[in-house]
Amino acid sequence: MNEQETIQPAESRWIGTANHGFAAYAQEELKRAFGSVKSSVLVPGEVLLLTLPADAEQVLHRLQAQPLMFLRHIQPVRYDLVLEQLTEQEQQPLDALAALLLKREELYGKTIALQVRKTGDAETDDSNASELRHQLEERLAELHAEFTVQQPELIVSVLWTADRLYAGISKPEDNLSDWNGGAIRFQREEGQISRAKFKLLEAEKVFGIDFTAFRRALDVGAAPGGWTSFLLERGLQVTAVDPAKMHPSLQNHPQLKTVRRNAADVKFSAGEFDLLVCDMSWSPKLTARLVIDLLDAVQPGGTVIVTVKLMHKKPLAVIREVMESFEEARLQIQRAKQLFHNRDEITLYMVKY
Ligand SMILES: C[S@@+](CC[C@H](N)C(=O)[O-])C[C@H]1O[C@@H](n2cnc3c(N)ncnc32)[C@H](O)[C@@H]1O
CATH class of the missing domain: 3.30.2300.10 (THUMP superfamily)
Incomplete structure (x- = not known):
């Protein structure tokens, strides 16, 4: 074959952004998805200049078919x-x-x-x-x-x-x-109970979840009540479980039942809820165990949203393990993503089958 017949492999250049401190994981995921990635750092831990071994159309197609957890944003470099x-x-x-x-x-x-x-x-x-x-x-x-x-x-x-x-x-x-x-920015509301609420607002937007379609939610690790207040605003009945106190503004809310106990010690009727949310900032494996033990209370077809804390050692391996244990417990993972408002965690959006 002479030189003119050599086919140049397609390449495309991008700027990729991850949450601060997580660019290395985005890069690792890109490597797994595309085989090889050339990159240089534009903002340490956050923004990378990337050359991917595929043309722009192929890159976009692959990222849409298999969304990555840590790549928050990508823009072409023309x-x-x-x-x-x-x-x-x-x-x-x-x-x-x-x-x-x-x-x-x-x-x-x-x-x-x-x-x-x-x-x-x-x-x-x-x-x-x-x-x-x-x-x-x-x-x-x-x-x-x-x-x-x-x-x-x-x-x-x-x-x-x-x-x-x-x-x-x-x-x-x-x-x-x-x-x-x-970088999704939400306006802080007057009297907002916690910044944690932004995580659920972002999940609603990014995952396209219609929360008004649910009726009864179980909020595990609910205090001080940012997520609970969001669910109440969407018209749901909420059972909030947490040994800690809920915010006074939620006291006596007619749609809210609070259970001031460790979630490991509570039991509910089978299929009592069509939504379970959990934001405990706890060890990923213990959180998974606790949520799995409560799954009986979720109807088949119900939705489960869990934030999983990333531990310092091998977060990709830990997430994989946690996701596998959820899958074994009959949860189908719809999306796993580090949202802009997640700090050292990712959000799992799952459906029980
Ligand atoms: C990050 S905060 C949750 C914030 C909440 N999502 C919000 O929007 O305000 C974590 C909560 O999990 C609770 N928690 C930790 N372990 C728990 C357990 N085993 N059972 C119930 N709640 C637990 C803590 O008491 C704490 O209030």
Whole structure:
């Protein structure tokens, strides 16, 4: 075979983001999914520049078919501008990027979200990411696009680092999250009981769970009551189990029954609940044991949502083991994901069969 006939294997470049401290696990998962991954660190523990051995379409297809737990967000790298070279040519980085984007016919007349991030060491004359976004928007006026945050047709993702400006164009569903860098922000409500509530709000959004469709929920490890208050707001009857006290604002709620005991010591009737949630921040194996022992109380077809704490040693192996024990207990895992609001844990969304 002569050289011209050699088929170059497809490759594509991306920026991948994980929760802070978890990029190495995202990288490990990518390696398992794609065989080999070339990567360099853009933000330690969090943001990676990736070269994957497949074209963009294949990458997206595989990530959709088999979602990864730790990869929170991905954006294509179409433009990679070297800032030093631009300085030598006396070009402003945003002018150079705008000139390239104005050549993209697919952007004209569209609703577009400009998502700009910068690393801590980026030299951007004190402009923050939101100011940079405005400055880029002004330079793109000729596109006659509608710049929006919600439900755009296309996302232009930009990452400004110490020495480069990376940018790519994608459909929102192809970034794994339509939020900038996958950082979902919820407004803190007045009187909100705990930040833990954000985890369930995010699970609702990311996993597409309709909580109003459930009737009776068991909340295990419920205090102080962030998750319980969320479930009550969705119209459910809730039984909250925790030896600790629930927040005073939940006292005497007509839809709430509190059981101030260790969950290992309580028993319920078979099929009493169509939803079980558990957020105990406890050893993963003990949490799994405790939830499995309570599964009789969940109807077949019922939903089970559990946060699993990641231990320092071999978290991927621990999660695999915990997931296997749930599967053996007749739970079908719908999704396993580290949500933006999870700290050192992942959330499992499962259905009992
Ligand atoms: C992280 S907090 C839960 C926060 C809650 N999801 C919220 O939204 O407010 C963990 C809770 O699990 C409870 N817990 C730990 N072990 C338990 C057990 N064996 N049985 C019942 N509750 C337990 C603790 O008392 C603690 O209140």
